[in-house]
Amino acid sequence: MNWHPAPAYPDYVWQLSHLLPSAIYRAPPLSPGTGEPILLIPGFLAGDWTLRVMAGWLNRLGYQSYLSGIDWNVDCPNRTGELLGWRVDHILQETGQSLTVIGHSLGGMLARFLGATYPTKISSVIAIGAPLTPPVKVNPIVLVASHVLYPIRRVRGRVPAECGSLECSCQFQQTAFGPFPSRVNFASIFSKDDEIVAWHSSLDPEGQNLEVPGRHLGLIVNRYVYQALLQVLSGEGDESVGTEVPLGANGQAGEDDDTG
Numbered sequence: 001m002n003w004h005p006a007p008a009y010p011d012y013v014w015q016l017s018h019l020l021p022s023a024i025y026r027a028p029p030l031s032p033g034t035g036e037p038i039l040l041i042p043g044f045l046a047g048d049w050t051l052r053v054m055a056g057w058l059n060r061l062g063y064q065s066y067l068s069g070i071d072w073n074v075d076c077p078n079r080t081g082e083l084l085g086w087r088v089d090h091i092l093q094e095t096g097q098s099l100t101v102i103g104h105s106l107g108g109m110l111a112r113f114l115g116a117t118y119p120t121k122i123s124s125v126i127a128i129g130a131p132l133t134p135p136v137k138v139n140p141i142v143l144v145a146s147h148v149l150y151p152i153r154r155v156r157g158r159v160p161a162e163c164g165s166l167e168c169s170c171q172f173q174q175t176a177f178g179p180f181p182s183r184v185n186f187a188s189i190f191s192k193d194d195e196i197v198a199w200h201s202s203l204d205p206e207g208q209n210l211e212v213p214g215r216h217l218g219l220i221v222n223r224y225v226y227q228a229l230l231q232v233l234s235g236e237g238d239e240s241v242g243t244e245v246p247l248g249a250n251g252q253a254g255e256d257d258d259t260g
Contacts, residue, residue, distance in 0.1 A: 015218035016053070022223045024230065025057060032234040033062025037095045039087065039114075040067055043105030043129075043220075044142065047071045051104070053221055061233070063100075066091050073106055078172035081113045088114060088121055098123040100233070104220050105129050105197065108188070113176045115184045124185035126232055129194055129219045130202060134177055137198035180206065187232045189225055191215070208232065 019025050038058055040051040048067035055065040069087060073080065091099055099122050103111030108130025115125035131138055180186055189210045190202035196216035203209050210231070212224035219225050 009217065011215040011218040012221065015214055015223070016221040019053070019221050019223045019226065022226075024223050024226050028061060028230055030230075030234060032230075033058070033064075035062065035064050035095075035097075036100065037064045037066060037091050037097055038100045038102060039084075039091060039111075040065060041084065041101065041103035041107030041110050042068065042070055042073050043103075043107045044073055045145065046073055046104070046107075050220055054102075054226075057226065061230070063233075064095065068107075077106065077110065077113075077176075081110055081117070081172045081175075084110060084114055085118065088118055092121050100124045100126065102126045102128065102229070103130065105216065108132070109176045110172075112180065112186070113172050115186065116175045116178060116180055119181040119184050122184055124187070124232075126187045126189065126229065127202070128189045128225060129191065129197055129216050130188065131197045132177070132188060132204055133201055136177075136201045138201070139196045142196060180204075187228075189219070189228045189232075191219065194219075 023029075040048070040055055040058075042048055042050050047070055051067065055067060058065040066087075068084060070080070088099060088101075098120075101111040101114050101122055101124075103109070103126075105128070108127030109132065111125045111127055112130070112132060115122045186204060186207035187210065188202050188204050188207055189212060190197075190199045191212050191214050192199045193214055194202075194216045199211075210228045212219070212222060212228055214222045214224065
């Protein structure tokens, strides 16, 4: 696996430039939403601003998208999970409907944590480029960054010395990698080109796994990811639960490269 993160930023720009004029973004083939709430959770070292393109697209599909309230996802994941639990309650009270939660990277782990913790409030979880299955393998630079952030987390309140590491025994760590309730639908969208999360760690043996091309950061503006999201949200491909699902030629999602 190539852990080098440098190509991630050019890939983000490339993916966004291909998403905005694409048919899946401009004129999706169907609009499955009828106002159902969807909570979006950003990845590590990112914030809600990274998911505004996706939020607007989901609204046009007929869903009611909500951002997480996270400016920068750098705090203790266990503490962030607790705050997101309050966010879930607020959305549930406002809409009267159970939620779909979509998370990127660490946000996908937080989404899985919420689905496992609040199975009566959340109907489905979709993780994008998230490490989900032990043994987890992520780019060492992520672990270094998490270690550097430890003093900041301490300022915000007491956290265990292992906070942010794979050895932490907090509720978040145990729940995110623990059994997932069967009543909550789960899908993982992953890429074998991901330079941050080893793709094997993104496969869930009991969930729906969908492969797309593209690097880690660019997944949030990747037109193949958006097609995969449309497939999951519209309930297509349920027969593929528990298997790796190719969405197009060569086992990759979506449209032809010249679409749009």
